[in-house]
Amino acid sequence: MYKELAAAKELLQQKVSLLHSLADTDELTGLLNRAALTRHLNQQMGSSRSSENAFALAFLDLDGFKEINDAYGHDVGDKLLRLVAKRMAANLRTHDIVSRFGGDEFVVIMQGNLGDSSAMDSLDRLIHQLSQPFHIGSLSLSISASAGITLYPQTEPIASDQLIRQADQAMYQAKLTGRNRVCMFNLDKELAQKGQHQKATEIQAAIAEHQFELYFQPKVNMRTGQVLGAEALIRWNHPTQGLLGPASFLSDVSESHQGVELGRWVIAAALAQMGSWHDQGRNINVSVNIAGYHLQHSSFVEELALMLAKFPMLRKQQLELEVLETNAINDIDQVSIVLAACKNLGVNISLDDFGTGYSTLGHLKVLTVDVLKIDRSFVKDMLSSQGDLAILKGVISFAQAFECDVIAEGVETLQHGQRLIELGCEMGQGYYIARPMPAVDLSAWTDAWQQSQYENKFKFTARAAGNKG
Ligand code: C2E
Ligand code: CA
Ligand code: CA
Numbered sequence: 001m002y003k004e005l006a007a008a009k010e011l012l013q014q015k016v017s018l019l020h021s022l023a024d025t026d027e028l029t030g031l032l033n034r035a036a037l038t039r040h041l042n043q044q045m046g047s048s049r050s051s052e053n054a055f056a057l058a059f060l061d062l063d064g065f066k067e068i069n070d071a072y073g074h075d076v077g078d079k080l081l082r083l084v085a086k087r088m089a090a091n092l093r094t095h096d097i098v099s100r101f102g103g104d105e106f107v108v109i110m111q112g113n114l115g116d117s118s119a120m121d122s123l124d125r126l127i128h129q130l131s132q133p134f135h136i137g138s139l140s141l142s143i144s145a146s147a148g149i150t151l152y153p154q155t156e157p158i159a160s161d162q163l164i165r166q167a168d169q170a171m172y173q174a175k176l177t178g179r180n181r182v183c184m185f186n187l188d189k190e191l192a193q194k195g196q197h198q199k200a201t202e203i204q205a206a207i208a209e210h211q212f213e214l215y216f217q218p219k220v221n222m223r224t225g226q227v228l229g230a231e232a233l234i235r236w237n238h239p240t241q242g243l244l245g246p247a248s249f250l251s252d253v254s255e256s257h258q259g260v261e262l263g264r265w266v267i268a269a270a271l272a273q274m275g276s277w278h279d280q281g282r283n284i285n286v287s288v289n290i291a292g293y294h295l296q297h298s299s300f301v302e303e304l305a306l307m308l309a310k311f312p313m314l315r316k317q318q319l320e321l322e323v324l325e326t327n328a329i330n331d332i333d334q335v336s337i338v339l340a341a342c343k344n345l346g347v348n349i350s351l352d353d354f355g356t357g358y359s360t361l362g363h364l365k366v367l368t369v370d371v372l373k374i375d376r377s378f379v380k381d382m383l384s385s386q387g388d389l390a391i392l393k394g395v396i397s398f399a400q401a402f403e404c405d406v407i408a409e410g411v412e413t414l415q416h417g418q419r420l421i422e423l424g425c426e427m428g429q430g431y432y433i434a435r436p437m438p439a440v441d442l443s444a445w446t447d448a449w450q451q452s453q454y455e456n457k458f459k460f461t462a463r464a465a466g467n468k469g
Contacts (some may be wrong), residue, residue, distance in 0.1 A: 029085035037099035038156040041160040045384045054113035059167035062104040083134045091129045144180035155468040190198040199252035211237050216434035222417045223426040225454035229285025232270045255293045263294035275311045287320035301341040316346025324352050343368045359436045372399045376410025396424050
């Protein structure tokens with residue numbers, strides 16, 4: 001009687017564990033399923049956060065599986081998944097855990113304290129194995145896989161679903177960088193991206209709160225004293241940090257939606273300021289800085305046209321776009337089309353920071369440019385560095401050959417100004433002439449400059465020019 005009872009109990013236990021394993025198994029491949037994987041993960045992570053429990057978690061996704069399914073049908077697709085599962089299991093160590101997470105996604109737990117490079121190596125080998133052809137009947141099918149890995153434990157406590165998300169994110173990175181490869185999840189990078197995202201959101205709010213302001217820095221003809229206009233330079237009146245310059249926030253919105261928003265704000269604010277000066281009887285030319293990614297935004301020209309149309313009293317040439325050359329070069333064909341369209345609208349174009357890009361010469365031929373702006377790094381050392389002087393001379397003769405104007409930025413001393421005039425660059429901008437100032441100060445500055453400041457600051461040059469003429 002007792003024996004029978006024991007046998008019945010054993011049978012029952014077998015059935016229960018069979019049921020368990022059925023519930024844990026992915027029907028198609030025989031691997032663990034998602035639920036079982038998650039349970040395993042929670043168990044392993046729950047026990048303790050010591051390095052004895054260390055493991056690497058990999059998330060794999062097949063490249064091009066859908067195409068095979070579409071081309072050969074689901075039967076072949078299913079067979080392929082089975083073969084992939086088999087090959088994965090065969091190429092991992094016995095105590096590693098491999099699961100089908102869903103569709104053509106697999107999650108692997110590689111046990112042990114592997115470290116970055118050995119986890120990457122193991123996965124690289126696996127990925128390589130998976131890229132070898134699979135044979136189904138007479139078919140020879142080639143696919144590949146992209147994988148992301150993350151390591152456990154980490155410096156901060158982490159939940160199992162977060163860990164899977166990290167590996168998934170790294171896998172996505174692997175897809176982006178060309179598939180058939182492995183990427184390691186990088187916590188620092190993610191934190192940096194999060195920080196950047198948060199700053200971008202702050203900047204969005206600051207636009208709505210009217211915390212941005214344009215400062216204006218005059219541009220003059222240093223030989224004649226004539227005021228040519230001003231460059232608009234963005235500032236942030238930050239509620240807690242005070243007045244911030246562009247270096248401290250523009251990079252946070254680079255290439256982003258908020259960056260484009262800010263760029264739009266700059267153009268609109270510059271036009272509004274020009275309109276208000278116009279109403280006071282002053283027509284001041286203003287240049288605005290345009291980031292390359294903003295210029296390449298699909299509706300840039302259309303939006304510019306709409307903004308210009310709101311100020312019919314202004315001449316279109318009063319607005320100048322200063323294009324950052326280095327940004328403009330990544331898609332030169334598109335940029336030249338956009339610039340030509342801007343020219344058609346009537347605005348002026350200048351190339352900012354000229355001389356710093358690597359293929360400056362090539363661009364000039366294709367770009368429709370009115371002004372070259374010599375980067376202040378060359379101006380800064382022109383009096384002491386023969387190399388910088390040579391570049392400066394080169395840019396000036398360049399501008400002459402292509403019949404565009406040339407202006408030097410960063411004129412910090414009279415000597416810089418004088419030497420530039422001698423070299424044939426009469427237009428200048430820089431601290432020696434004036435620092436960037438709030439819009440309200442520009443009229444008074446202009447009057448003072450015309451009355452006496454120019455004479456005072458450039459008297460030797462003015463006299464020399466006077467003697468010449
Ligand atoms: P940038 O276009 O080269 O602007 C000239 C920068 O040089 C300005 O710095 C100006 O204050 C500074 N500067 C002018 N004269 C002198 C001088 O004699 N010596 C020295 N050492 N510096 C001088 P800021 O305002 O900090 O702007 C920095 C950069 O930020 C600008 O360089 C421009 O690339 C960017 N930026 C400024 N405003 C805007 C904007 O509204 N939109 C975009 N996309 N970029 C902007
Ligand atoms: Ca500029
Ligand atoms: Ca510049």
